[in-house]
Amino acid sequence: MEKRAHFSGWTLPLLLILPQMAITVIFFYLPASQAIWQSFLREDAFGLASEFVGFENYIALFEQPEYYRAMITTVIFSTLVAFFSMSIALLLATQADKSIRLAHGFKTLLIWPYAVAPAIAGVLWMFMFHPTLGTLGRPLNVMGFNWNPMLDGTDAMILLVFSATWKHISYNFLFFLAGLQAIPKSVIEAGAIDGAGPLRRFWTIIFPLLSPTTFFLLVVTIVYVFFETFGIIDAVTGGGPAGTTTTLVYKVYADGRSGGDLGLSAAQSVVLMVIVISLTAIQFRYVERKVQY
Amino acid sequence: MAGVTLDTVRKIYAGNVEAVKGVSLGIEDGSFCVLVGPSGCGKSTLLRMIAGLETISGGDIKIGDRVVNQVEPADRDIAMVFQNYALYPHMSVYDNMAYGLKNRKTPKDEIDKRVKEAARILAIEPFLDRKPRALSGGQRQRVAMGRAIVRKPQVFLFDEPLSNLDAKLRVQMRVEIKRLQKALGVTSVYVTHDQVEAMTLSDKLVVMSGGQIEQVGTPSEVYRRPETRFVATFIGSPPMNILPGKVEGPGRVSVGGQTIAVTDMRDGLTPGSAIEVGLRPEDVQAGGGAGSSSIAMDVDFVEELGATQLFHGKVAGTEFVVQASTGQIAADTRKLTLSIDPANVHLFDPQTTKRLGRD
Numbered sequence: 001m002e003k004r005a006h007f008s009g010w011t012l013p014l015l016l017i018l019p020q021m022a023i024t025v026i027f028f029y030l031p032a033s034q035a036i037w038q039s040f041l042r043e044d045a046f047g048l049a050s051e052f053v054g055f056e057n058y059i060a061l062f063e064q065p066e067y068y069r070a071m072i073t074t075v076i077f078s079t080l081v082a083f084f085s086m087s088i089a090l091l092l093a094t095q096a097d098k099s100i101r102l103a104h105g106f107k108t109l110l111i112w113p114y115a116v117a118p119a120i121a122g123v124l125w126m127f128m129f130h131p132t133l134g135t136l137g138r139p140l141n142v143m144g145f146n147w148n149p150m151l152d153g154t155d156a157m158i159l160l161v162f163s164a165t166w167k168h169i170s171y172n173f174l175f176f177l178a179g180l181q182a183i184p185k186s187v188i189e190a191g192a193i194d195g196a197g198p199l200r201r202f203w204t205i206i207f208p209l210l211s212p213t214t215f216f217l218l219v220v221t222i223v224y225v226f227f228e229t230f231g232i233i234d235a236v237t238g239g240g241p242a243g244t245t246t247t248l249v250y251k252v253y254a255d256g257r258s259g260g261d262l263g264l265s266a267a268q269s270v271v272l273m274v275i276v277i278s279l280t281a282i283q284f285r286y287v288e289r290k291v292q293y
Numbered sequence: 294m295a296g297v298t299l300d301t302v303r304k305i306y307a308g309n310v311e312a313v314k315g316v317s318l319g320i321e322d323g324s325f326c327v328l329v330g331p332s333g334c335g336k337s338t339l340l341r342m343i344a345g346l347e348t349i350s351g352g353d354i355k356i357g358d359r360v361v362n363q364v365e366p367a368d369r370d371i372a373m374v375f376q377n378y379a380l381y382p383h384m385s386v387y388d389n390m391a392y393g394l395k396n397r398k399t400p401k402d403e404i405d406k407r408v409k410e411a412a413r414i415l416a417i418e419p420f421l422d423r424k425p426r427a428l429s430g431g432q433r434q435r436v437a438m439g440r441a442i443v444r445k446p447q448v449f450l451f452d453e454p455l456s457n458l459d460a461k462l463r464v465q466m467r468v469e470i471k472r473l474q475k476a477l478g479v480t481s482v483y484v485t486h487d488q489v490e491a492m493t494l495s496d497k498l499v500v501m502s503g504g505q506i507e508q509v510g511t512p513s514e515v516y517r518r519p520e521t522r523f524v525a526t527f528i529g530s531p532p533m534n535i536l537p538g539k540v541e542g543p544g545r546v547s548v549g550g551q552t553i554a555v556t557d558m559r560d561g562l563t564p565g566s567a568i569e570v571g572l573r574p575e576d577v578q579a580g581g582g583a584g585s586s587s588i589a590m591d592v593d594f595v596e597e598l599g600a601t602q603l604f605h606g607k608v609a610g611t612e613f614v615v616q617a618s619t620g621q622i623a624a625d626t627r628k629l630t631l632s633i634d635p636a637n638v639h640l641f642d643p644q645t646t647k648r649l650g651r652d
Contacts, residue, residue, distance in 0.1 A: 186379035189346050194393035194440070195367040204392075208383045 032273060038266035050263075057267040066243060067251070067268075074247040077160065078225035084165040086217055089172030090210075094202070096173075097180040107177070114170035118231030125163035126236045149237065153244025156237045160245055163236060164229045171224075172217050179213035180206070219283040223276055248272055295357030295370075295447040296322040296480055297343060303351035304338050304504075312338045314504040315352065320482060320497065325474050327483045329491035330501035331527070336484045337452060339501075343482060344373050344450050356447055367396075372441035373450040376457060378433045380425040380440075386412075387421040390439045397444075404443075411439040414473070431462045438470070442477065449474070451483040455490065467493060488528050492516070500524045518557075518639075522569060522646040525639055531574050531603060533639070534613045538570040546570055546640065549609025553586040554635040557650040568649065571639035574603065574616040577631045585632035590615065595624050604629065 007013045039057050043050040061067055096107055113121070129137040131148040140147040149155040183206060191201045207214075230249050233239060239246035239254055246254060249272065256265025297320040304313040313335040320326045328336040341347040343354055345366035353360050361369050372393070380389050387408055394404045412418045415435040425433055434454060441449055451470070455463045471494055474481050485491055491498055492512045500507045500515060500523075507527075508520040519525035519533075526532040538548040540562045546553050548570055562568070578585075588608055596603040597619070604615040604622065606629070615622075615631065622629065640649040 184377060184379065186375045186377055187381060189344075189366075190373070190375060190379040190440075191381070191392075192346070193344060193366045193371065193373050194444075195396035196392070197367070200396065205381060205383075211383075 035266045035269045035273070038262055039270050040263075041266075042263045053263070057263040058271075061264060061267050061271070066246070069243065070246050070248050070251045073157075073245060074226065074249075077157065077164075077229070077245075077247055078222050080161045081164045081168065081225045081229070082218060082221045084161065085168040085221055086172050086214070088165070089169045089217075090176050090214075092169070092173050093176035093180055094206075096177055110173050111170045113167050114174075116167060118167065118228055119235040121167045122163050122232035122235035125159060125166070129159050129162075151241055153241055156241060156245050160229070160233060160236055163232050164225060167232070168221060168224055172221065175213055175217055176210065179210045183209050215283065215286065219279055222279060226272065226276060296320055296324075297326075297448055297482060298355040299339075299343075299352065300355070301352040302339065302342060302349060302354060304335070304342060304347060305350040312504055313342070316501075316504075316506055317352075318499060318506065318509065320480060322480055323478045324496040325471070325481045325483065325494055326497040326499060327485060327491045327495035328499045328501055329485055329488055329527075330507075332486060334501040335504040336486075336501050340450055340452055340482060340484045343448070344371060345369050370447040371450055372444045372446040372448075373452065374434075374437045374441050374454045376453040378425070378437040378457075380433060380436055382425055385422050385424060386417060386428070386436050386439075389425065389436055390443050393440065393444050407443045407445075408439075411443045414442070415439050430458050431466065434458060434466055438473070442473070447480065449479050449481040451481065453485055454483075456485070456487070463490075470494065488530065492528065498528075500527060502527075518648070518650065519571075520648050522571070522641040525571050525641070529573055529575075531614050531616065533571045533573050534608075534611075535641070536570045536572070536608060536611050536613070537643070538568050540564050540566050540568050544635070546638075548588060551586075551588045551609070553588065553633055553638060555638040555640060556635040557638070558640055559649045559651060562649065567643050569641040569643050569646075571641060572613075572633060573637065574614040576637035577615055577633055579615070579617060579622045579626075579629055580632060585634055587630050587632050590629040590631055592627050592629055 040052055040054060041050045042053045042056065092110060096103055096110070116124075126134075126149075128134050129140075129147070129149060131137045131141055131150065137147060137149075146152075147155055149159040187209075188201060188205060191205045196204060226247070227249055229247070230253065233245060233247065233250050234253075237245045239250045248268065252265050252268045252272065255261050255268065259265075299316055299318040299320075301315040301317050302313060303311065303315050305311050316335075316339060318326075328339060330336050338347060342349050343356075345361065345364060349362050354362060356369055356371070381392065384392065390408045390411060391404050394407065399407075408421075409418075412421055415438060417432060417435045417439060420428060420432060420436075425436065428436065434457075437454070454470070455466055458466060467490055470483075483490075483494060485494075495512055497509065498512045498515050499509050502523050508515055508524045510518075515524060515528055519528065522535060526535065536548045538546045538553075541547050541552060542564050543560065544555055544558055546555055546558070546568055553570065590604075590606050590608045590613055592604050592606040594605050596605065600619060601616050602619050602622070602624065604617065604626070606613055606615075608631075615629065641647065642649055
């Protein structure tokens with residue numbers, strides 16, 4: 001079927017893409033170019049004067065040990081969240097895909113966490129795992145575990161992984177479920193007749209057929225962890241204790257807003273932007289070539 | 294090899310919908326059995342129960358001497374060809390065929406031997422490295438067949454395997470399936486809604502309707518002596534004409550006041566009672582004939598089929614079709630006198646729709 005729409009002139013199509021273009025320009029291109037410009041400037045603490053310093057901000061950035069620490073934190077954080085949120089979502093989706101009673105109800109309930117704002121999700125988990133107030137945090141300490149995310153960096157990271165994973169499972173679940181439902185039933189039945197048990201069917205037929213979905217979700221989840229977990233981090237740990245949960249995006253905020261060094265913060269934004277743009281580019285190339293079957 | 298035996302097999306779906314209503318059927322070892330019927334008649338459900346893809350609500354299914362009701366599909370020693378082929382899209386043709394053998398821990402060289410052999414038989418050797426999406430419909434169908442035959446199962450199950458192919462390829466694959474089945478001698482159960490496929494492929498033809506078996510027999514038995522009006526109108530193309538008539542006496546019925554002699558008629562039918570008279574379009578001739586009855590027909594229009602022509606019209610107010618070799622009847626004919634051989638008349642009970650022939 002011909003999907004392309006035909007217009008006789010230029011006016012209507014231009015009007016139709018104008019709103020989207022306006023949004024992209026105002027909320028992406030303008031701030032992005034401003035960030036790039038700012039990354040070459042040094043501003044005084046009061047924002048009264050600024051001078052062009054070339055690549056000095058970048059050089060200063062890459063000489064900071066804290067920046068590498070934030071990088072490692074980000075890698076650990078995103079690996080854990082991606083692994084857990086995707087594997088748990090896949091497990092839930094395979095179960096919801098079976099024709100069980102109340103499946104519809106389960107699906108609705110599983111989607112709800114996605115509607116919770118990151119900061120609220122963070123506060124929710126922080127209270128639950130608060131070492132002295134939390135309904136789950138207190139029992140942990142009573143049972144003898146030395147649990148305190150306010151003092152212990154590992155505990156703080158665990159708590160962040162929990163909240164970020166919990167919030168993102170819904171999204172991954174939805175896509176996995178749709179992916180599973182797109183696999184023809186007869187292919188799985190053919191596998192059953194061909195002597196493959198449920199587990200073998202999953203790993204040799206279903207999982208390979210899901211690979212485009214899996215790869216898409218991997219990229220989306222990484223982007224999610226990079227940027228959208230900011231709200232959770234800010235609400236739960238504020239990057240601490242002692243900077244142990246400061247990710248790249250949180251450091252942009254911390255250096256720029258709290259530290260007042262706009263130039264350094266802008267340089268970090270630009271680096272982040274490059275990382276995400278290349279991730280997305282890889283995704284498009286890879287999805288179009290390899291993961292197809 | 295093994296036969297398949299069904300003993301009052303039932304399928305009841307949630308909400309008390311009875312899709313298969315107590316079907317009993319014996320399929321002999323090595324025979325080709327075709328289940329035919331309109332959509333929703335339960336034929337596919339029955340096949341899927343034999344495969345183990347649907348649970349059995351009642352009765353027993355035996356493959357060979359073993360009751361398989363509780364046996365997993367993988368352990369029933371069957372292979373199935375699906376309507377949409379159901380090939381594994383991410384595997385090469387070779388791997389598609391080898392998959393079932395790998396799952397059964399067949400030695401590698403044995404797998405290789407069997408896959409190559411099947412590929413040779415089905416003429417798909419050049420495509421072994423390709424993915425299914427790079428194949429045409431007919432080639433995919435062959436791969437699906439190949440996947441079935443490498444396993445050397447007790448029973449082949451076919452679920453409308455040709456209905457996604459175009460008409461020409463369908464005829465070609467039909468012949469190949471028949472040849473392959475004869476060569477391998479594997480018991481086969483084949484489901485289709487196409488009566489031509491059913492007639493040409495089967496050793497044993499099973500006509501189903503509404504979750505029940507209407508008739509079982511060889512294709513010619515079913516064609517020559519349909520047991521119910523449903524079978525009479527379902528098997529044969531164009532379908533049999535059914536005219537409302539009256540019993541006149543032994544061996545005689547009438548349609549719109551015109552008497553027709555009948556050979557195959559049950560004794561003791563009450564004269565004057567209603568009866569349905571079935572005549573195949575290809576069994577009636579234009580013009581009078583010795584020993585034949587004759588009836589009048591008004592022709593409305595003619596359909597050209599090349600070798601034959603179909604004359605559509607009415608006999609005693611009921612729709613009627615006559616098939617004649619082209620040129621036998623002038624195409625502009627408006628009134629026809631048809632001669633009917635008494636041996637070609639089928640009688641049915643209007644209430645039960647069962648055949649009223651000799652016992």
